Amino acid sequence: MGYKTDIDRKLFDTYQFANRDLQEYLVIVLAGFLVLESGMFLMIQPATGYETSLVDALPQSFWYLFYTVLGGGILTLIAAAVTESGYWRHGLGLIIANYALFFFLPKARGYRFYGQGRADALRHFGDIKGILATGSLPGIWYPGEHVLMAQMTMLGVPFDAIPYLTALLFTTVQIVGIGVLVRTISGQSGSLAAGLAAGAPLIYTTFHLSNHPAINSFMIVPVLLTLTELYRRSNDNEYVVLFLLIGVFIIYSHPMTTLFMVGLLLLTAVYSGVYGRLSLTHVRSLSPRLGVAFLPLLFAWLTKFGQTQQAIANVINSQNEATPAAEELQKAGSVEFSPVQLVEKFVTLYGSTTIYFAIAGVVSLVTLYWFLWRGPRYDWGLGTTHFTAGIAIAGTFLLGNLIVKGIIRANRYSLLFAAVLVALALVHSASEQRSGITVVLGILMITSAVLAAGAAYEPNKHMTYAEYDGTQYMVNHYEQGVPIHAMDTSHKMQAFVVGKDSPRYYPADINLNNNIPRNLGYFGADVTAADTFGRSYVMTKTYDTEQHTAPYFTEQQQEYLFRYGEDSLARFHNDPTANKVYTNGGFSGWSVSPDN
Secondary structure (H helix, E strand, O other): OOOOOHHHHHHHHHHHHHHHHHHHHHHHHHHHHHHHHHHHHHOOOOOOOOOOOHHHHOOHHHHHHHHHHHHHHHHHHHHHHHHOOOOHHHHHHHHHHHHHHHHOHHHHHOOOEEOOEOOHHHHHHHHHHHHHHHOOOOOOOOOHHHHHHHHHHHOOOOHHHHHHHHHHHHHHHHHHHHHHHHHHHHOOOOHHHHHHHHHOOOOOHHHHOOOOHHHHHHHHHHHHHHHHHHHHHHOOHHHHHHHHHHHHHHHHHOHHHHHHHHHHHHHHHHHHHHHHHHOOOOOOOOOOHHHHOHHHHHHHHHOOOHHHHHHHHHHHHHHHOOOHHHHHHHHHHOOOOOHHHHHHHHHHHHHHHHHHHHHHHHHHHHHHHHHHHHOOOHHHHHHHHHHHHHHHHHHHHHHOOOOOOOHHHHOHHHHHHHHHHHHHHHHHHHHOOOHHHHHHHHHHHHHHHHHHHHHHOOOOOEEOHHHHHHHHHHHHHOOOOOOEEEOOEOHHHHHHHHOOOOOOOOOOOEOOOOOOOHHHHOOOOOOOHHHHHOOEEEEEEHHHHHHHHOOOOOHHHHHHHOOOOHHHHHHHHOOOOEEEEEEOOOEEEEEEOOOO
C-alpha cells in the first residue's frame, strides 16, 4: 500500500507552486508584449498607394510580437491543462485580444474592404445593405448572418467595422466552443484548457476573415454538439430549447451547414447507440428524431426560393463538366514548379491542416486499437467517428461534381473534429504524465497556429477606395443592358457598391467570368477596342497591372497570370473606339463603341 510522506507532499506542493508561478510570470510578460503590439497597431499608417500584400506592408517587429503572443497564449493554455490551473482564462484572453488586432489590420491599413471584386462576401454585404435600406429581407436565400450584421449596424457598430468584428465574434465562438465540447465529452481535469489550446489556431485560415456564411455558421457547430451531449446525458428540456434556437439560426444561415448539422446529429445518435451496445457501462443513446426534426423546417424554408431549384439544376448540369478537383489540377499544371517551390507552397497554404490531420490520424488509429483490445472510449470514439465522416464528405466534395471550391472549405467538418482529437490527445498525455508527448503536441499546436495565421491574409485580396469609388460610379451611371468587362470583378462587386435592393443591380451586367483578354485584345496593328469588346464598358484598375508582379509569384507564374501591362493600357488610352468616362488615379472606366 502506497503512502505520501510530508517530504513527498512538500515536494509536490513546491512543484505545483513553481508551475503556477511560472505561468503567472509568462502571462505578465505576454501581456507586456501585447501592449507593445497594440501600440504598434495604433501607429499603423494608411496605405498611400496600391500595395499587393498587407503582410509585407507591416514591419517585421509587429509580426514578431503577434506570433510571440499567439504562441505564448497557446503555451499558457497547455500549461494550464497540464497543471489544472486557472491560467487558461489569461491564455484565452491573450489569444482573443491578439486576434482582435489581427482581424482589424485591413481597417488600420486603410483598405476599403478585405475581399476582391469576385469575393462572395461582397454579395452578402450587398444583402445587408438591402436589409438596412428596406427594413425587410429582399429575397435572401439564407439571411441569418445578414440579419445579425444588420442588427449590429442598427445598434451603432460602423458598417465598415462589421466584417472584422463579425469574423472575430464567430472565431471566438468556435475556439470557446471546442474547449467546452472537449470538457463535456471528456470530463477530465484540464480538458477545457486543452480544448481551447487546440481550437486556438485559425484552422480555416483565410475563411476566418472572409465572412462566408457557410464557414461562420459552421463555427457554431461545437456549441450545438455540446448541447446535444448535455441533453443526451440529462434529458433536460432546457438544452433542447437552446439547441432548437441555435438550430433554427443555422437553417437561416446556410443550407449546407444545415445538412452538416442534420448529419452530425444522426451520426451522433448512431454512435451513441452502437457504443451503448459495445460498452459494459450504461450509456444513454441520442434519439435520431432530434436530427430528423430539422428536415421539415429546412424543406419549408428553402423551397420558397428559386435559388434552391437553380442550385439543384447546377449540380445536375455540371455532371459532364470538369470537377473542381480536376480544374485545380489543370491550373496547377499550367505553371512549372521545382520540388522546393512545391513544398514551400504546400507548407505555406496547408501546413496547419496537415499537422492537425496527422495528429488526428494517429489518434484515430489508437482509438481503433483501444476498441479492439482495450475496450472503447466514448470521447475518443465520438471524435474519431466524426473525423472519419468528415474525411469521407470532403472526398465526395472534391471528387464529385458538387459546388464546393477549396480544400479547406471542403474539409471544415474533418478539421473541426481533428482539433477535438488533438485536444483529447493532449488531455491523455497530460493525465498519463507523458511529458515527451505533451511537449511534442505543444510544439505542433503552436506551429500549426503560426502557419494558419500566416496563410490567413492572402495577397491581392484587399480592395482600395479607388476601386470601390470607381465601381460605384460606373454601376450608377452606365447604360443598363450594356455589358461591363472587368478583370477579377463580377456582379458581386456590383451588389456590394449599390446594395441588392437597388434597381441598378438588376440586371447585373458585370460578367462573372474573367473576360479581359491578354494585352486587352491588341494582337495586331489594326485591332481596336471595339473589335475586341463590341458595344460595352471596360473597367481597368491598378490591381490589374501590378498584382502579378509581386515577389511572391515566380517568373513562370507572372508569365502565365499576367493579362496586360502599361503598354497595352497606353494603347487603350489612345484607341479612338474607347472613351474614358471616369478616372480617379487607381481606376478608370471606359465606354467602348465603334461610334466613339
